[in-house]
Amino acid sequence: MEEDKVVAFFQYLNFDGVDLPLPDSYEVDMADKEADSGGETEAGTVQRDVVRTGVVTISVSFSVTQKWLRLLTGYKQQEKIRVGFFDPETASVRQTEMYVEGFKAKLKKDTSYKGLWIVSFTLKEL
Numbered sequence: 001m002e003e004d005k006v007v008a009f010f011q012y013l014n015f016d017g018v019d020l021p022l023p024d025s026y027e028v029d030m031a032d033k034e035a036d037s038g039g040e041t042e043a044g045t046v047q048r049d050v051v052r053t054g055v056v057t058i059s060v061s062f063s064v065t066q067k068w069l070r071l072l073t074g075y076k077q078q079e080k081i082r083v084g085f086f087d088p089e090t091a092s093v094r095q096t097e098m099y100v101e102g103f104k105a106k107l108k109k110d111t112s113y114k115g116l117w118i119v120s121f122t123l124k125e126l
Contacts, residue, residue: 011093013060014084015075021068024118027059028088056096058085061120069105069117076100080126098123 013020032053040046064072075081080097087094103121 010086011084012086013058014093015081017082018071020072021062021064023060023062025059025061025120026086028085029057029059030054030089031057054089056085056087056098056123056125058098058123059120060123061118063108064117064119066114066117069115069119072119072121073103073105076103076121081123083123085123097126099126 010022011019012023012026033055062068062072078099080099082095083098084093084095086092101122101124104119106118107115108118109116
């Protein structure tokens with residue numbers, strides 16, 4: 001007797017309480033922010049003045065209809081967005097404030113629904 005298999009839709013991104021569609025690609029980068037006072041010493045060793053650790057940058061792309069293109073374009077114009085994102089480091093959803101950078105929209109295919117669009121951008125943590 002086979003068990004019923006339930007495939008749940010996994011939520012990677014949420015902007016201001018709105019669940020975004022499943023992305024085509026999703027890449028999370030965590031980097032440290034260093035002060036200008038760090039660098040190489042006269043002895044040739046590296047001195048790091050880490051101001052903040054684990055600052056998140058997310059590169060993402062979607063295949064969306066014109067409705068989602070319009071919504072995503074609106075987010076790019078906001079100064080900051082409350083973002084819920086899947087954090088691969090903890091395998092759970094984390095909340096932070098971010099902004100959109102490098103927004104690109106490309107028509108992939110013209111359809112009766114006003115097109116299928118490839119939208120890509122980078123989210124940067126504030």
